[in-house]
Amino acid sequence: MNLLRFDSEAAWAGAVCSLWRDRLRLHPDMKICLPSGATPSVIYAEMARSVVAGQVSFAHATVFVLDEFGGLAADDPGKTSATLRRQLIDQIDLPPRAFHVLDPDRSDLARHCADYDATIGAGFDLVLLGIGRNGHVGMNEPGSPLDGATRRVDLHSDTVQSSARYFAHGNLPRWGLTVGLKTMLASKEVWVIANGAAKAEIIRRTVRDAIVPSNPASLLRRHPNCSLFVDGAAASMLEA
Numbered sequence: 588m589n590l591l592r593f594d595s596e597a598a599w600a601g602a603v604c605s606l607w608r609d610r611l612r613l614h615p616d617m618k619i620c621l622p623s624g625a626t627p628s629v630i631y632a633e634m635a636r637s638v639v640a641g642q643v644s645f646a647h648a649t650v651f652v653l654d655e656f657g658g659l660a661a662d663d664p665g666k667t668s669a670t671l672r673r674q675l676i677d678q679i680d681l682p683p684r685a686f687h688v689l690d691p692d693r694s695d696l697a698r699h700c701a702d703y704d705a706t707i708g709a710g711f712d713l714v715l716l717g718i719g720r721n722g723h724v725g726m727n728e729p730g731s732p733l734d735g736a737t738r739r740v741d742l743h744s745d746t747v748q749s750s751a752r753y754f755a756h757g758n759l760p761r762w763g764l765t766v767g768l769k770t771m772l773a774s775k776e777v778w779v780i781a782n783g784a785a786k787a788e789i790i791r792r793t794v795r796d797a798i799v800p801s802n803p804a805s806l807l808r809r810h811p812n813c814s815l816f817v818d819g820a821a822a823s824m825l826e827a
């Protein structure tokens with residue numbers, strides 16, 4: 588795992604965007620897996636500006652959502668796909684048919700998840716991941732299998748609580764669908780992004796402690812081309 592540390596959040600976001608623009612220019616048809624949420628918001632805002640400014644294009648790319656909450660109304664604005672649309676997809680030139688989402692309302696979820704994996708193929712060209720304070724990546728909670736496929740998962744109670752900021756109501760999701768660690772590990776490149784002091788402890792555990800299933804992010808150290816992008820606050824416990 589390559590550790591890339593930046594002085595400020597602006598430098599951190601700028602570096603991720605710069606490399607991402609570079610990848611897109613070299614491989615316009617890249618297949619990308621994206622999270623939603625707080626962490627990528629400044630990165631997505633900069634990427635959207637880059638597209639509007641004509642610096643880069645998603646016209647030939649394909650984007651898959653990393654995960655989705657279950658048990659919500661179909662039009663709940665807190666769904667990850669809805670958030671990702673607002674944060675990025677609606678502002679870039681990605682063709683609508685090239686945006687793939689997970690639908691937790693399907694009656695045959697196992698089939699739906701298998702179809703999602705079949706559409707992805709062997710892996711992504713690039714996976715962007717946030718990291719939960721318990722080490723989850725996507726909705727792969729502690730204890731998730733290395734060979735896990737896209738599937739239905741129960742959310743850890745910490746994840747349920749921390750999802751409250753995405754919802755105006757108290758009906759917090761208890762489960763979801765997620766791309767599995769198997770597909771992440773089979774992808775060409777994985778970028779884990781973390782900012783802010785709240786992530787400092789899990790970043791220290793992920794980088795310094797053992798590779799263990801109880802911290803799914805640590806399992807990504809087995810990936811030959813995984814980079815961890817941190818700002819100064821998220822990196823603050825690495826020296827100790």
Ligand code: PGA
Pocket residue numbers: 623624625626627717718719720723724725
């Ligand atoms: P956050 O979530 O970006 O909202 O901090 C990261 C995660 O839980 O995966």
